[in-house]
Amino acid sequence: MNCTPITSVAVILAASQLFAVTGMPITEHVQAASAAQAPASPPAKAIAWPKDEAGLNTLATGLLEGWFQKMVSKDRAGIEAGMQPNFQRINFEGSFDRTAEVAAIAALGVTSPKISGVRATRVGDALVVTCLVKVGESLDGKKLPSEPAPRLAVWQQVNGAWQLAAWASLEMPAVRPAPTAPRFAGDAALNATGSALLAKLLNAQHTKDLPTFDGMLAEGFQVVNFKGQKERADMLRGAKIATTEAPTIADARTTQCGDLMIVTCNLTMGQKVGWDTVPADPAPFLAVFQGSGAAAKAIALANTNKPK
Structure with missing residues (x-):
């Protein structure tokens, strides 16, 4: 049969035209097409919310303990992963964004945190948590009072993981100093x-x-x-x-x-x-x-x- 040579010529001609139009080798064109058609990665599975107050408090306690452990061990990667990009925090000094917070934690001495009085509520997709924390902390070489002081945290689920949106610490010197300017400009x-x-x-x-x-x-x-x-x-x-x-x-x-x-x-x-x-x-x-x-x-x- 004479059809095979004709088909081969047609295929070669079509391939040469494809190369001329795209400017890329045939193998690269096929790979690019395959990549374009590859299905997107499925979204991370959402974490199931606790069904009652006790469950929310248990969840919050675990998140708090994990966060303080990262602070004690200076786990920079874990700290960065635990905060959303637009995270904010305040203490007696002023306000911090995510970048400033990473640097502040690196300079903060934290030992033996003891968490008590955990209260957690769910508001929409946010987990709102307050607690008291007794912890040894030093800032710029000076020890802060070690009496239990209130903390506030707000978490959300992001890509299947809990990440902080906001944090506040009311631990401060006996005489509260004047606050400093925010550590970032913002929009x-x-x-x-x-x-x-x-x-x-x-x-x-x-x-x-x-x-x-x-x-x-x-x-x-x-x-x-x-x-x-x-x-x-x-x-x-x-x-x-x-x-x-x-x-x-x-x-x-x-x-x-x-x-x-x-x-x-x-x-x-x-x-x-x-x-x-x-x-x-x-x-x-x-x-x-x-x-x-x-x-x-x-x-x-x-x-x-x-x-x-």
Whole structure:
């Protein structure tokens, strides 16, 4: 039969035309086509959420213990893997982004952490956790007080793993020093958006616009302040009885982790709550909001200010 030679010629001609058009050898073209047709990797399987409060507390305790172990062992790779790219943290010094936090942990001496009073709530896709931590810490060669101090953490699942979106530590010297400037610049437009959202919440508290204030606190909300670990009902009760000065927000920094907006600032807002008077001195402050616009609700707050 004479068809074989004709077919071979046609194949060779087609191949030469393909090379002329693509400019790549035939084998490379076939490999590129195969790569383009290769199926995408399946998304990481989501971690199942605990079904009750006890399960949430157990999950949170494990995450906290793992995080502190990474700090004690200076596990840089583990620390970096445990934070989302837009993570933020505050302590008595000010606010830190992910890059600054890695450097800060490397310079921080941490020994023998003891975690107690773990409280965990689920708010949408966020795990909100507060606790007390007694730990030996030294900063710049100076030991910090070792009494149990509140911590706040917000985790989310990212690619099948738990990663921190926000962290706050209320461990500080007996006399709280003036805060420093934030360790990063952030995005100016996003910073302004976060500052406006926080101002709306705090002004509602200041003016005792309780319906607005109530509406901006999510179910499952938690806060840490000089009184310790508090929940939504405590915050509402405090807003009713406390006398607060108008808030002044400075050095606001805002980042986003999924549907969360993390806002940090140096807040000046004097308060009188019962026998306690919190001075109108600038202090690092953190707020985590879920959602955006009018639907945004606070799921976590941390205030480092305290009575003198």
